Amino acid sequence: MPTIAEKLTEIASKTHAVYNRGYDTGFGFGYDKAIYDGSEFKSLFWNAFQQNGNRVNYDYGFYGGQWTNKIFTPEHDMKPTSAKQMFLNNNFRGDLVEALDTLDVVLDFSICKDVSNLFAYAKKITHIGTVNMSSATSIAGAFVSCEGLESIDEVIFNGNGTQHPGTTIFKGCAALKNITVSGVIGDDISFKDSHGLTRASIESIVDALSTTASDKTLSLSQNAVGSAFDWDFSGAWTDFIAKRSNWNISLFS
């Protein structure tokens, strides 16, 4: 006999079908109907989908193109313990921070063990808040191909530099300008596709690099560094990165 959690997970995995069904089918979660007439079924849906706020496994939670701004209206705070591919290929457009503030919903990753591909291919999100990945053991690809992403309030790595971001974590983040990084980056990481990264962001990234890591590489856009450091590659830039002489710094044109 499936557990309630298993039934809800099955429902959740088929939400693209669920939300198109009206409550007159007896299904009970006629969300598409609810958002037009504001019926109580909207809350019924979110109570089920989010297990009345108790859901902690959000793997694939908001995966896929059916999750538009109209549909993505969670009603409960989210503090996942696992969020693998949670927003993979999500179709939300714009400022996720503003949307969650409007909904009065908190999205907290501080106890999350898996944020791999968390926002992968969520190409229309422009602003993400704090992503505290300090508890996560899997973080690769968390923001891969977030083509429209312009700012991330803060990405928090753990304090001992043992995580493996890989070169994909920010791959394809072509619009990324602003990011604050805290914690310790202890392994190869790349921002090579972020050609508009601000100086403050670059400084934040470099300051987060482990002081004890050996033969690891930070990759950046040559254009971003040039713009940020007045194209003074042999002066201001070189002086700045002297503080992390244990790191290879690779620039891509």
Place this chain on the structure above:
Amino acid sequence: MRKIIKASEGHILTDGNIFGSIIYLAEGRSGEDFYEITEAEYEALQESEEATAEDYQSALRSLGVNI
């Protein structure tokens, strides 16, 4: 003092693990094991290693997620 190595126009430097147009090597690291590949070769390497959205969709279907 860091060594700085630069690729020629249209090329990327690599040692097989590190890639870049200009590489500020970590102190104590020599650039002797770096060689040039073309930008096209580099892009081809990137594509062969990247999981696509279709890969993820296929994986999800294998998990029984109806998409």
